[in-house]
Amino acid sequence: MSLDKTRLRHWLESGVLPPEHLDTAFGIAGIEPTPAQWRRFLERFLLFNAGALLLASVAFFFAANWDALGRFARFGLIELGLALSLAAAWLRFDRPAGKMALTAAGVLTGVLLAYFGQTYQTGADTWQLFATWAGLILPLALLGRAASLWLLLAVLVNVAVPLYYGSGGVLSGWFARGDEPVWLLFLLNNAGLALWEWKTRQVDWLPGRSGPRLLALAGGAAVSLQTLEKVLNPDMGLLPVLTVYLAWAGAILAVYRYRLHDLFMLAGMVFSVMVVSTSALGKYLFHGDGLFAFLTMSLWMMVCSAAAVRWLKAVFREVPHE
Incomplete structure (x- = not known):
């Protein structure tokens, strides 16, 4: 079914399949x-x-x-x-x-x-x-x-x-700075995510994608908030937290781009990177002209959004979809 959907999408974009015949093609391919x-x-x-x-x-x-x-x-x-x-x-x-x-x-x-x-x-x-x-x-x-x-x-x-x-x-x-519950939630949610994905691939115990996506959302929010805090207050130890954050983003990219093909996970990771990078940009720009800082951040967000949408659309076309 996924191969038929990808092929029909390609035919539709290339003009081989007229849009008015799309419903008929869906019925013949058994997609509906x-x-x-x-x-x-x-x-x-x-x-x-x-x-x-x-x-x-x-x-x-x-x-x-x-x-x-x-x-x-x-x-x-x-x-x-x-x-x-x-x-x-x-x-x-x-x-x-x-x-x-x-x-x-x-x-x-x-x-x-x-x-x-x-x-x-x-x-x-x-x-x-x-x-x-x-x-x-x-x-x-x-x-x-x-x-x-x-x-x-x-x-x-x-x-x-x-x-x-x-x-x-x-x-x-x-821990010294009172941020241990956030890190513990990050570890627990990502451990639960890894276990969920592994068990789903082993046996059909946990069908559907809502569970792992919610766990990834909770774990990603925890590490993103910690990174934002350290970006806005770099004296509190930015390098270790930034290392963990980049490792998390790289793991999400490697697993859900090349193995499990989940666009929701990739979109969440991209959104987190955009928020953190924009916050870091604003942190170092607001020491001078405020108008220039706002314009630069707006331009950065537009460029990042356009690049993210283009990349996610390319990923969507490449991977099979059920």
Whole structure:
């Protein structure tokens, strides 16, 4: 299919294929989704929405009847929902409905932990709620092999780490300048990205590209923010951070340009480089004429944007697309 799409695109750009015959060519090549593919897409889409609406209805039910319910009634309803979700996941374990039920069980686990802490005032820090929640759903993610659970786990880790360092944890003194949570998130998200990509290529556990793209977005944002901070404050140790940043950008380019062919990843890397380079340019230009600095930065952004669009379009034409 990807070869047919590339060939048709080439014929269309070269004028061999008239634009008015493009739909017919798509149908002959089998590129347009079949009724079975549309049905599978709609089933998954409606299933996801049904699960999300069911969880939202649980939250609204508790909000509307909070005063009317006793302590044990609240615990019982949450645990009943958790038990029903686990039972549904067990009965439909290898089907999308089972994975959705397992995700609901993961969400309700956090609801149960939050209500337990609120009811009995355990005195635990906020980060402990998210860390415990992540630890409890990790076995579900390993057993269920559901992308939604792995994404929930990644979100919990990204929330727990900054909260832990903000609470003055034991590990807070490991670094001198207080930037350890950002670097830890960078390492964790990129390690998760590498593991996700590797497992996807080994077995069909984690289909789709939303998971790795979100992890790459989180990891890239962390290293980009750290680089921006050091660019704007070079006395805080620019060279080590810039080395890590360039290594990250080179790894993204090597992996997603020449191996996995993901245009989203490349576009994110290019955007990060544009922001960092423009910030560095502005840092060293604003010591003089402000108008000249603004004009130079504007010209730089236009040149970078045009070059990036041209390069990304060239990459898009070269690689196969599903």
